[in-house]
Every structure is written in structure tokens, then in C-alpha cells.
Amino acid sequence: MANVNFVLNHTPVAVEGGLNRRLLDVLRTDFGLKGPKEGCGEGECGACAVLIDHRIVNSCLMPLANCEGKDIVTIEGFSETERFTVLQKAYSECGAVQCGFCTPGMILASESLLHANPHPTEEEVRIGLSGNLCRCTGYNMIVKAVLLAAKEGEGLW
Amino acid sequence: MRDISTSVPKTDHWEKTAGTAKYVADLAPEGALHALTFRSPIPHGEIRSLVLPDLPEGYASVDARDIPGKNGVHIIQDDMPVFAERTLRYVGEPILLLVGPDKTVLKRLLSAIRLETVPLEPVFDDRRADVWHHYVKGDPDQAFARAKRIIEYEYQTGLQEQAYLEPQGMIAIPEGDKMTLIGSIQCPYYVKNAVVPVLGCTSDKVRVIQPPVGGAFGGKEEFPSLIACQAAVAARKTKRPVRLIYERPEDIEVTTKRHPARIRLRAAIGEGNVVEAIASDIRLDGGAYLGLSNVVLSRSMIATTGAYTVPNVSCSGEVYVTNTVPTGAFRGFGAPQIFFAVEMFFQHLAKDLGEDPLAFKLRHLAKQGDLTATSGTFRDPILVPKMVKRALEMSDYQNKTRRYSGESPYRGLGLSLFFHGCGFTGSGEATIIKAEVQLRKNADDTVDVLIAAVDMGQGAKTTLAKIVAHTLDLPLDRVRFPYPDTDVVPDSGPTVASRTVMIVGGLLEKAAQKLKARWVSGVAVQLTERYQPPEWIKWDEKAFRGDAYPAYSWGVDVVEVSVDPRTYQVKIEGTWSVYDVGKGIDERILEGQADGGMTQGLAYGYMENMEIKQGVLRQRNLTDYIIPTACDCGPYAVEWVENPFVYGPMGAKGAGELTLIGAAPAVAAAIENAIGRRIRKIPATPESLLELIEYGKR
Ligand code: FES
Ligand code: FES
Numbered sequence: 001m002a003n004v005n006f007v008l009n010h011t012p013v014a015v016e017g018g019l020n021r022r023l024l025d026v027l028r029t030d031f032g033l034k035g036p037k038e039g040c041g042e043g044e045c046g047a048c049a050v051l052i053d054h055r056i057v058n059s060c061l062m063p064l065a066n067c068e069g070k071d072i073v074t075i076e077g078f079s080e081t082e083r084f085t086v087l088q089k090a091y092s093e094c095g096a097v098q099c100g101f102c103t104p105g106m107i108l109a110s111e112s113l114l115h116a117n118p119h120p121t122e123e124e125v126r127i128g129l130s131g132n133l134c135r136c137t138g139y140n141m142i143v144k145a146v147l148l149a150a151k152e153g154e155g156l157w
Numbered sequence: 158m159r160d161i162s163t164s165v166p167k168t169d170h171w172e173k174t175a176g177t178a179k180y181v182a183d184l185a186p187e188g189a190l191h192a193l194t195f196r197s198p199i200p201h202g203e204i205r206s207l208v209l210p211d212l213p214e215g216y217a218s219v220d221a222r223d224i225p226g227k228n229g230v231h232i233i234q235d236d237m238p239v240f241a242e243r244t245l246r247y248v249g250e251p252i253l254l255l256v257g258p259d260k261t262v263l264k265r266l267l268s269a270i271r272l273e274t275v276p277l278e279p280v281f282d283d284r285r286a287d288v289w290h291h292y293v294k295g296d297p298d299q300a301f302a303r304a305k306r307i308i309e310y311e312y313q314t315g316l317q318e319q320a321y322l323e324p325q326g327m328i329a330i331p332e333g334d335k336m337t338l339i340g341s342i343q344c345p346y347y348v349k350n351a352v353v354p355v356l357g358c359t360s361d362k363v364r365v366i367q368p369p370v371g372g373a374f375g376g377k378e379e380f381p382s383l384i385a386c387q388a389a390v391a392a393r394k395t396k397r398p399v400r401l402i403y404e405r406p407e408d409i410e411v412t413t414k415r416h417p418a419r420i421r422l423r424a425a426i427g428e429g430n431v432v433e434a435i436a437s438d439i440r441l442d443g444g445a446y447l448g449l450s451n452v453v454l455s456r457s458m459i460a461t462t463g464a465y466t467v468p469n470v471s472c473s474g475e476v477y478v479t480n481t482v483p484t485g486a487f488r489g490f491g492a493p494q495i496f497f498a499v500e501m502f503f504q505h506l507a508k509d510l511g512e513d514p515l516a517f518k519l520r521h522l523a524k525q526g527d528l529t530a531t532s533g534t535f536r537d538p539i540l541v542p543k544m545v546k547r548a549l550e551m552s553d554y555q556n557k558t559r560r561y562s563g564e565s566p567y568r569g570l571g572l573s574l575f576f577h578g579c580g581f582t583g584s585g586e587a588t589i590i591k592a593e594v595q596l597r598k599n600a601d602d603t604v605d606v607l608i609a610a611v612d613m614g615q616g617a618k619t620t621l622a623k624i625v626a627h628t629l630d631l632p633l634d635r636v637r638f639p640y641p642d643t644d645v646v647p648d649s650g651p652t653v654a655s656r657t658v659m660i661v662g663g664l665l666e667k668a669a670q671k672l673k674a675r676w677v678s679g680v681a682v683q684l685t686e687r688y689q690p691p692e693w694i695k696w697d698e699k700a701f702r703g704d705a706y707p708a709y710s711w712g713v714d715v716v717e718v719s720v721d722p723r724t725y726q727v728k729i730e731g732t733w734s735v736y737d738v739g740k741g742i743d744e745r746i747l748e749g750q751a752d753g754g755m756t757q758g759l760a761y762g763y764m765e766n767m768e769i770k771q772g773v774l775r776q777r778n779l780t781d782y783i784i785p786t787a788c789d790c791g792p793y794a795v796e797w798v799e800n801p802f803v804y805g806p807m808g809a810k811g812a813g814e815l816t817l818i819g820a821a822p823a824v825a826a827a828i829e830n831a832i833g834r835r836i837r838k839i840p841a842t843p844e845s846l847l848e849l850i851e852y853g854k855r
Binding site for chain 2: 034035038040041074076084087088091092094095097098100101102103104127131132133134135136137140141143
């Protein structure tokens with residue numbers, strides 16, 4: 001069976017076959033990375049989100065075959081960065097985390113948003129996070145956190 | 158000492174942001190089998206025959222015949238079977254589990270099961286009442302006989318899905334004759350007490366552990382007991398750990414939802430446009446099995462006059478049984494339905510009587526010392542007038558209302574007044590729950606909080622530890638609150654009914670005070686505190702008479718909407734809320750409860766739509782059951798007034814449900830004012846608004 005090669009959390013990896021398998025399952029089962037969660041399995045909630053070449057992607061919709069040559073980062077890899085430190089602190093200060101099930105996806109969506117737009121307006125943050133569902137908060141505290149992170153992390157993005 | 162309300166970082170913040178928290182689906186015990194459920198395809202009927210495909214080595218089916226004990230899930234009414242035996246009562250009712258090592262193989266096997274049924278006529282309306290209550294306050298007959306005018310309307314509310322982001326899941330692990338269950342749950346002891354009779358074992362043979370829970374909102378109050386029983390039976394049969402983890406479509410299809418309600422309210426209007434009496438008829442759709450419906454109904458009935466004092470009341474309530482998915486606990490627990498109805502009713506009464514709705518409501522508002530609908534007493538100060546004043550200022554209510562008062566301005570404000578009775582209804586705490594908490598002081602002067610309360614996102618891990626640390630004058634990191642394990646912690650009761658801070662936190666405060674008195678550095682000690690009801694609480698369950706709750710939290714919501722004149726899409730332009738929860742234990746955590754509760758409540762009023770046609774749910778996933786995104790929400794302005802409750806820890810009352818309750822009536826009133834047509838049914842979706850604008854009453 002053919003290998004699919006990609007970079008996962010900064011390490012080159014090769015995954016054997018099952019080209020139709022969902023990236024979400026590959027990450028959770030083959031690599032034991034449980035940070036990406038399954039909330040809906042249909043691309044609606046963003047709990048399974050990962051970064052692929054800096055863009056936020058729902059891994060439940062991503063077939064393994066399409067990962068060839070990509071640079072993939074999960075919350076496990078991202079949590080070692082300085083930008084994560086700034087984001088998690090802002091999330092804490094703004095009370096953006098309740099049950100935490102949406103949080104890894106939200107943090108990665110925040111990263112992808114700030115990467116593309118380091119100085120977003122509130123409206124832009126709302127649009128940037130609208131692919132990620134959270135049922136515990138009313139998003140306002142998450143939006144605040146992203147705006148705070150943009151300020152506190154000036155120059156990081 | 159710092160004010161307890163000052164926020165601290167949540168104790169589980171790191172594991173949740175870094176993604177290291179292990180939720181139930183993240184756990185895979187050695188040798189675990191997957192389980193999938195085979196379900197009824199029809200709303201009502203009998204099984205004629207069921208033929209399984211040949212099961213490969215390592216695969217098994219598990220059904221009612223494998224249950225060592227009793228085939229019934231212990232909730233309050235134990236009417237729901239673990240597996241259906243012959244009669245099928247709703248689409249999706251579980252018949253058997255298939256278990257095995259490979260989920261893809263299981264899916265194939267599942268679709269190869271051949272089931273033949275004999276259909277019976279399904280019931281979808283309210284003709285089969287199964288629970289009925291009635292109570293009276295004062296002399297309603299006389300009040301109606303004397304009335305200057307009688308006004309009557311009917312109100313309807315729909316289904317609502319909890320839509321916690323983490324689907325339901327349970328793992329059963331057999332070790333010898335012991336069964337351990339790990340699941341996404343709100344009530345470890347409910348699960349334990351349900352599994353014991355099903356396995357037919359002694360209580361010490363079942364252990365329940367709670368991992369981090371990805372949201373619950375009532376949806377993980379009673380439902381997990383069902384899947385725990387099923388997983389336990391499967392694990393007992395196969396002698397292997399069994400993982401029963403739902404995917405979203407299955408979760409939406411078969412888990413409990415908010416009871417749809419039909420509420421008829423009739424008012425006797427006396428001199429000076431005073432509401433002298435209310436007669437109410439409350440009907441809740443219980444779905445196929447009663448479960449908790451009885452208690453949900455009680456909460457609706459008790460609040461039948463809303464935030465108002467009405468001297469004469471006649472209230473009847475019933476739960477009817479239908480051939481649809483069972484309804485159950487959902488944040489607010491019967492209160493959102495009745496508060497929608499009563500708040501709209503008071504607005505409609507005022508309009509019919511040619512009065513300003515706000516002035517009309519304020520004239521009838523309950524005051525300290527007044528009798529409640531069930532003839533108990535509002536003992537504590539009611540600060541609502543002051544809260545209303547503040548909410549009006551914050552929202553610029555009067556000016557805006559004037560400005561939007563044209564014929565159909567498509568912009569409007571709505572206001573709601575509401576309360577939430579904190580803790581179990583009636584004497585439940587004393588007679589059913591009998592909560593017990595323990596504190597263990599270790600030799601190294603750290604303290605462990607031993608309770609069965611669950612942090613499902615609402616921050617209990619932080620707030621409860623904080624109450625203990627604060628009382629003992631200890632830094633928060635010296636107090637540990639491990640995830641509950643029924644082999645270690647006593648039964649401090651379920652994590653429901655906005656009782657966690659007020660009741661469990663209250664017991665912890667008492668225990669901590671005693672521990673403080675006995676504190677000797679370097680010496681280990683453990684102590685237990687048990688719930689004692691305040692002796693002034695008098696409740697007659699049969700007559701529905703007396704003090705239904707020890708305390709009430711209060712709220713005022715103002716909501717502003719705009720309605721698109723072509724599409725009838727509703728946009729929330731802003732919300733302003735003032736709440737009285739006694740004393741806040743952590744401001745930021747409270748703010749989170751307000752943010753999330755408001756969002757769920759608003760969406761209940763205008764967005765979240767779930768329909769059942771011939772017993773089949775029309776919505777299958779989060780793609781068609783639409784819940785709010787970041788673009789639908791905010792900004793919300795929230796303020797809190799302090800009104801310490803003597804029996805709550807540091808004065809705290811309940812907060813978790815209150816923030817949801819007023820949102821639907823406020824948004825519905827706002828839409829009503831924006832379109833100039835009366836709203837008597839939620840959700841007020843664009844389709845229903847179209848109908849109202851074409852045919853509705855002004
Ligand atoms: S699980 Fe992938 S978007 Fe919901
Ligand atoms: S914190 Fe629970 S879903 Fe977002």
C-alpha cells in the first residue's frame with residue numbers, strides 16, 4: 001500500500017494506506033492525538049479542527065489522501081508555541097473556556113485568524129470563529145479573548 | 158481577605174486549552190470493544206421476528222435476555238426498559254447492541270439485521286395523559302365569578318436539543334464481579350443506582366467515574382443511565398470493556414430533549430385592571446417514557462403566575478405520553494416553558510386592557526412576604542424593581558421604545574421578569590437526595606474535596622474548591638477537587654437544579670468551618686457534613702402547597718431585535734440583563750453562565766427548530782438543527798445585584814439555569830413589538846413570522 005507523507009507537528013511522518021480514512025481518525029487512532037475532537041463528523045462544529053498550512057481545516061472532512069505534502073499542526077503541536085501561551089492566557093482572562101470541548105478547535109481557529117489578520121476588528125473575529133460551534137458560552141468571551149490576544153501578542157503574528 | 162467574587166483562573170484551564178483533558182471518547186481501555194445500537198424503525202408496534210446475520214468470531218449481540226437483573230432504567234419513574242423486549246414505543250428505541258472490535262464491521266452487521274414488526278397505531282397528540290396534578294390557591298371560582306373581564310390565551314413551545322458539543326458516551330469495564338463505568342455524565346450516583354438493579358448485584362460492585370464532560374445542560378442528567386445499563390450488560394456478557402460512544406446524528410435522534418408545552422392561561426380581571434385570578438392548564442409532551450417528566454411538570458406548575466402575585470390560582474398540569482423520543486431534563490427544567498407563557502400573557506393582558514405592559518407587570522410583581530402560587534412565602538427581599546430600573550437605563554428602553562413605536566418598525570424591544578427556584582423542588586433535598594459531602598485534610602496540610610458534583614463546563618471544580626479554600630484561608634492550590642469516583646466520594650447528589658453551589662457549596666462551607674476549628678498542622682483528619690433542611694421549609698407534595706424552594710434567584714432581561722422586512726430573519730441587536738443570584742462565587746464564571754444561558758434561551762425563542770413528523774425527527778445533525786454561531790450573538794450587557802441568602806455559602810443562590818429562562822419571552826416580546834403581531838408560539842422562526850404577518854392578530 002502506498003504511503004501518505006506529511007509533516008505532523010513539525011515531524012515528517014508516513015501513514016500507510018486507507019486513503020479514504022478521515023484525517024481525524026488517523027490523528028486520534030494512529031498517532032494518539034486526542035486534542036482534535038469529534039463533535040459532529042460532518043464539518044459543522046469545528047471541534048476536530050487542525051491547521052493545514054496555517055489554515056483552519058475540519059479534519060473530519062479531510063481524507064488522508066489529500067494530506068500528502070502538507071504541514072499539519074494539531075493543538076498538541078501548537079501548545080508548545082509562544083502564540084499559544086498568549087492565546088491561552090487571554091482565554092483564561094476572558095473566561096473563554098467552559099467545558100473545553102470546543103477549545104482546541106477554537107484556539108486553532110484563533111491562531112489561523114490572527115495569522116491571516118493580526119489586527120482584526122470584532123466583526124472579523126466573529127466571522128473568523130463562525131465555523132466553530134461552542135454551546136457553553138455565547139462566544140462573547142471568546143471574541144474578547146482573541147481581541148486581547150491580538151493586543152498582548154503584538155508582533156507575534 | 159479577598160472578596161470571594163473576585164475571579165481566579167479556572168483550575169482545569171490548562172488541560173482544556175492544551176487539549177490534554179481526556180473526555181470519554183479519548184479513553185480506550187485495553188481490549189475494549191465498540192458497541193453500536195440496533196433501534197426501532199417504527200413509532201409503535203411489536204416485534205414479530207428478528208434475525209441476526211452470522212456474527213464473526215469476536216462479535217456478539219446483547220439484548221434484554223442478557224440482563225442479569227431487572228429490565229428497567231431507574232430514573233424517577235422506572236418505565237423505560239434497557240432494551241425493548243416486544244413492544245416498540247418510538248423511532249430509535251434501542252432493541253439490542255452489537256459489540257466487536259471493528260466499528261466498520263459492526264456497521265455492516267447492523268444493516269444486515271432483519272426485523273419484522275407488527276405496526277400499532279401511534280399516538281402523537283395529548284390524548285394519553287399519564288401524570289396529572291392540580292392545585293388551588295385562594296378561591297379562584299369566586300374570583301372568576303366576580304370578574305369584570307376574563308381573558309384567555311394559549312401558548313406553545315417547541316422541542317429543544319441540548320446540543321452539548323461532546324456527544325453522549327459511556328465505557329463499561331468489567332473486572333471480576335466488579336463493573337466500572339466511565340461516562341460523560343452529570344450524576345455519578347444516578348448512574349450507579351441505575352446499573353445496580355440491572356446487573357442484579359450489590360451496590361459495592363458498581364463504580365462510576367466521571368472524566369471531563371463536554372457540556373451537558375440537563376442532557377446528561379438521566380439519559381446516561383440508559384447507556385450505562387446497556388454498556389454494563391454488554392461488558393458483563395463479553396467480559397471485555399465496552400465503549401458505547403454516540404456519533405452526532407444518533408445523539409440527536411435518540412437522546413432526551415426539552416418538553417414541548419401547550420399552556421392555556423385564563424385571567425380574571427377585577428377593578429383597576431388587577432389580575433384577581435389565574436387558571437392554568439399546562440400540558441407537557443413526555444415522549445414515550447416518563448422518566449423525569451413528573452418533576453419537570455412540577456417546576457412548570459409552581460411558576461404558573463411567573464414573577465407576579467396573584468391571589469387566586471387554579472393550576473392543572475399533565476404529562477402526556479406519545480410515540481416519540483422521550484423528553485427530559487434541560488437547563489431550566491420546565492421553567493422556560495411557563496415563563497414564556499406567563500410573560501407573554503401579561504404583555505397580552507396589558508395590551509387588551511389598553512395598558513403599558515411594563516407598568517402592568519410592575520404593578521403585579523411579587524414582593525417580599527407575598528404568598529407564592531403554591532401558598533408558600535417569598536421570605537427574602539425581592540430587588541426586581543431596582544433591577545428593572547437599572548435594565549431600563551442600560552438599554553435606554555424608554556427612548557428606544559418611543560422611537561420604534563410606529564406601525565411596523567421592524568425593530569423592537571422586549572422585557573421579561575423571571576425567577577428560578579433554587580435546588581430541588583419541594584422536600585426533594587431532604588427526602589430523596591440527602592446530600593453528604595466530605596473534606597479530607599492530609600498530613601501535608603492540603604485538603605481534598607470529596608463530592609460527586611460534576612464540572613460539565615459550568616466551573617464547579619473551581620467554585621467549590623474556592624468556597625473551601627476561602628473558608629479555610631488557604632491558597633486555592635492547596636485544595637484539590639478530583640474528578641468524582643463513587644468508590645471514593647459520598648453521594649452529594651446530582652449536578653442539577655442549580656443546587657451545586659447553593660446546596661453542595663453550602664455543605665462544603667459548613668464542613669470547612671468545622672475543619673478550621675479542628676485544624677492542626679501536620680495532622681490528617683476527615684469529616685462529613687450532611688444536609689439538614691431549614692426547619693421553616695414546609696411542603697405538602699400531594700396538595701402542591703407550601704414552600705416549593707428554599708430560595709429564588711431573580712432576573713430581568715431586555716432584548717432588542719431587528720427583523721428583516723423581506724426575509725423575516727431576526728437579528729439580536731443587543732441584550733441587557735440584571736440578575737440576583739445572592740452573591741457571586743466567581744464573577745467571570747458567572748459571566749460565562751450569563752453568556753451561554755442567554756444564548757441558549759434566545760435561540761430557544763427564535764432560532765432552534767426541531768420537528769417530529771409521524772414520529773421521525775426532521776433534524777439529523779448540527780447542519781439542520783441550527784444553533785447560534787459567533788455571528789448570531791452579542792453584545793450582551795450584564796449586571797448583578799447582591800442579595801445574600803442566609804443559607805447559601807457566602808450568600809450564594811443558584812445561577813446556572815436562571816440566565817436561560819428570561820431570554821425567550823424577552824426576544825419574543827421584542828419581535829412582537831417589532832412586527833406588530835402577537836406571538837404565542839416559539840420558536841418564532843421566519844416561517845412562523847410570515848404566517849403571523851399575513852394572518853396574525855395585532
Ligand atoms: S467533528 Fe469535524 S466539524 Fe464537527
Ligand atoms: S466551552 Fe463547551 S462547547 Fe465551548
